Amino acid sequence: MHIFDGVLSVPVLVTGGVLAGAGVAIGLSKIKSDMTPQASLLAAVFFTASLIHVPIGPSSTHLILNGLIGLLMGWVAFPIILVGLILQALLFQFGGITVLGVNTFNVAAPAVLMGFLFRPMVIGDDAVKSSIGAAASGFLSVLLTALLVCISLYLSNTENFNIAAQAIFLGHIPVMIIEGIVTLLVVRFLKKVKPEILQISATNLHKPVLNKTN
Numbered sequence: 001m002h003i004f005d006g007v008l009s010v011p012v013l014v015t016g017g018v019l020a021g022a023g024v025a026i027g028l029s030k031i032k033s034d035m036t037p038q039a040s041l042l043a044a045v046f047f048t049a050s051l052i053h054v055p056i057g058p059s060s061t062h063l064i065l066n067g068l069i070g071l072l073m074g075w076v077a078f079p080i081i082l083v084g085l086i087l088q089a090l091l092f093q094f095g096g097i098t099v100l101g102v103n104t105f106n107v108a109a110p111a112v113l114m115g116f117l118f119r120p121m122v123i124g125d126d127a128v129k130s131s132i133g134a135a136a137s138g139f140l141s142v143l144l145t146a147l148l149v150c151i152s153l154y155l156s157n158t159e160n161f162n163i164a165a166q167a168i169f170l171g172h173i174p175v176m177i178i179e180g181i182v183t184l185l186v187v188r189f190l191k192k193v194k195p196e197i198l199q200i201s202a203t204n205l206h207k208p209v210l211n212k213t214n
Contacts, residue, residue: 002088002103003149005096009156016152017101023078023108030075038197039080042069046084051092063175067141068183070111071119071134072197077111078104102152110144122187123198130191131184138183142176 008016031039049063069077082104088094095103114137121133150165158164190197 002085002095003099003106003152005098007156007158008099008102008152012152012156013098013102016099016103016105020078020082020101020104020108023075023105023112024082027075027078027080031079035073035076039073039076042073043080043083045069046081047087050084050088050094063182064107064142064145064179065138065182066107066111066145067114067137067139067179068186070113070115070141071122071137071183071187072115074115074119075112077115078108081108081111106145106148106152109148110141113144114141130187134187135180135184137180139176139180142172142179146172 046065046069049065051062066077066081069080073080082100085095085100085103085107089097089100118133118137121129122137124130146168149168150161153164154161187198
């Protein structure tokens with residue numbers, strides 16, 4: 001979900017740049033050497049998932065997968081998403097350079113929040129709670145990103161804000177649902193075949209049932 005160049009006011013651009021810069025700095029400080037391949041893969045996934053754009057006024061709609069990235073990487077979502085947005089802006093002119101900070105914050109901040117809120121549920125042994133947490137993370141991350149986009153436009157006194165905000169929210173409702181389903185399916189798959197990605201011990205996921213004997 002990108003805001004295009006020339007839409008936002010200078011104060012919003014500066015504020016978004018500062019917030020995104022802080023998030024990227026925190027994310028980089030938390031990257032360990034063994035996380036680099038996973039971070040690179042998720043940056044590629046984020047880049048690829050958002051290649052198909054449908055313009056919606058001053059923004060656009062597409063798959064984001066920021067909820068999934070937040071669940072897997074936490075604060076590292078900031079540099080991952082920044083790299084993806086830079087490539088999209090340079091290679092395909094999606095979004096832009098001046099709005100890079102705002103777009104990064106709008107997508108990465110909900111990702112980090114989803115990690116904090118739902119990661120404990122996702123990595124737990126309760127399959128139902130894990131599924132709910134994964135689906136909620138995918139759905140709410142897009143909802144919050146859409147909300148932040150609308151706030152960015154509102155603070156910039158964007159012309160026809162009400163029409164743009166309504167279009168952004170309505171246009172992203174299908175994306176919210178799809179992202180919830182995709183995040184749920186990916187988390188289930190990872191817990192079965194690659195639990196260490198979620199920092200879950202395979203032995204804890206497949207504990208043998210001990211029969212109690214008198």
